[in-house]
Amino acid sequence: MKIVDKNGQQVQTLTAAERTLAEGFAEGSLGGVQVLQANQWLLRVRAQGHWLACDCQPGAVPIMNVALNGSTGTLFLKINPGTPEHASDCVFIKGSREPGAAAPGDTDEPPAAWLAPDAVLKLISEFRDPSSGVGSGGSPAARREQQRLLSLLLTVIEAAGLNVYATHLKTSLTEQFAALRAVATRYPLVDRVPASNYLETRIDMKHMMMLKSRLKDSSVFGNQRRYGLLLDCVERVAGRKVFNERSRDGFDFQGHHLLWGGTHASGPLLALAIYSTTTRGSQFYEMIHVATVPVLSRAQLFPVFRDEEREALKTLVALIDWMASKGVKVTLRRPVIGGKVMDQLILSSDLDRVLSVSLTQQPLGPEPSSETFKRLADFKSIETFGKYVTGFFMRGRS
Ligand SMILES: [Zn+2]
Numbered sequence: 001m002k003i004v005d006k007n008g009q010q011v012q013t014l015t016a017a018e019r020t021l022a023e024g025f026a027e028g029s030l031g032g033v034q035v036l037q038a039n040q041w042l043l044r045v046r047a048q049g050h051w052l053a054c055d056c057q058p059g060a061v062p063i064m065n066v067a068l069n070g071s072t073g074t075l076f077l078k079i080n081p082g083t084p085e086h087a088s089d090c091v092f093i094k095g096s097r098e099p100g101a102a103a104p105g106d107t108d109e110p111p112a113a114w115l116a117p118d119a120v121l122k123l124i125s126e127f128r129d130p131s132s133g134v135g136s137g138g139s140p141a142a143r144r145e146q147q148r149l150l151s152l153l154l155t156v157i158e159a160a161g162l163n164v165y166a167t168h169l170k171t172s173l174t175e176q177f178a179a180l181r182a183v184a185t186r187y188p189l190v191d192r193v194p195a196s197n198y199l200e201t202r203i204d205m206k207h208m209m210m211l212k213s214r215l216k217d218s219s220v221f222g223n224q225r226r227y228g229l230l231l232d233c234v235e236r237v238a239g240r241k242v243f244n245e246r247s248r249d250g251f252d253f254q255g256h257h258l259l260w261g262g263t264h265a266s267g268p269l270l271a272l273a274i275y276s277t278t279t280r281g282s283q284f285y286e287m288i289h290v291a292t293v294p295v296l297s298r299a300q301l302f303p304v305f306r307d308e309e310r311e312a313l314k315t316l317v318a319l320i321d322w323m324a325s326k327g328v329k330v331t332l333r334r335p336v337i338g339g340k341v342m343d344q345l346i347l348s349s350d351l352d353r354v355l356s357v358s359l360t361q362q363p364l365g366p367e368p369s370s371e372t373f374k375r376l377a378d379f380k381s382i383e384t385f386g387k388y389v390t391g392f393f394m395r396g397r398s
Pocket residue numbers: 054055056057062085086087090091092093
């Protein structure tokens with residue numbers, strides 16, 4: 001059993017004591033102080049944005065994330081969709097699916113899943129035979145295919161580390177896009193064609209024309225449908241148009257708009273679009289589906305779950321910068337994949353203090369009962385909330 005990062009790279013193998021805790025946790029055989037220890041250890045793995053790789057099978061690595069059950073507020077180990085199953089006698093097979101969650105395929109709109117690197121994305125289906133008729137764009141299979149675009153956007157956000165804010169880790173917008181492009185090298189559009197080869201990080205006429213000419217001249221797609229990706233920070237998506245500062249009229253798209261968390265939010269938004277033709281042999285390329293995740297600002301592509309978080313999130317970032325100026329390094333992390341309760345933010349410092357917070361007004365599910373979870377709405381004001389957060393991390397430090 002190993003702790004791995006989001007690229008599958010090993011961080012450490014578990015110590016014997018950690019392994020005992022993890023196995024006992026999975027079996028439900030722990031008691032007393034061990035339950036607390038296991039929860040603290042799992043919370044730390046989660047706060048670091050790491051996963052657990054199981055070694056129960058030779059040649060296959062089931063990957064688990066530390067998820068929060070939205071109904072009970074308790075932690076559990078959940079297998080990442082798209083990774084191999086555990087061996088049938090593995091202790092971690094138990095409870096590897098969220099209690100009460102629908103089995104895969106039961107729902108039309110599964111939550112966004114982590115997409116494993118080096119597996120073919122195939123984000124768009126082949127052209128349909130015109131005689132088979134139209135109108136299947138809303139079928140469950142088509143919805144799942146579109147959902148993969150949102151999953152890809154969230155996966156690259158995680159893998160590029162954009163869901164982490166810390167003053168000492170702050171990077172420029174150029175560096176953030178470079179990190180996104182670097183992650184895209186690990187994701188093939190079709191067999192052996194890295195997404196980064198057909199990715200433009202600007203949505204405007206010039207970059208669309210560049211992408212179109214590369215797609216048109218490409219031989220790597222063989223008989224498969226040619227497609228590329230457009231990624232950019234945009235102002236808004238309205239109707240079937242994407243608006244950014246590069247065009248007042250917006251850019252049309254033909255398919256669906258996939259929203260993180262299913263609700264519209266104000267911009268800026270990080271948008272990922274599929275760029276292809278709609279009919280076989282056509283030379284007319286256009287944006288097909290668009291997935292968006294709201295981000296904090298045009299300079300900081302940190303994901304925002306709900307509009308109501310924006311102001312408080314800016315305050316939190318300012319507090320983190322202030323604490324850094326006093327020598328206390330606090331890291332803010334938002335897990336965007338692997339759970340249903342996406343309003344949670346995890347603050348940690350030097351890994352010995354961990355505080356989960358939510359900036360939304362209403363709980364999305366029953367609250368975690370833990371002493372280390374706080375909701376902004378339970379404080380008198382953002383100022384008193386800020387005082388609590390700085391006190392939590394600074395008390396006894398200086
Ligand atoms: Zn296993």
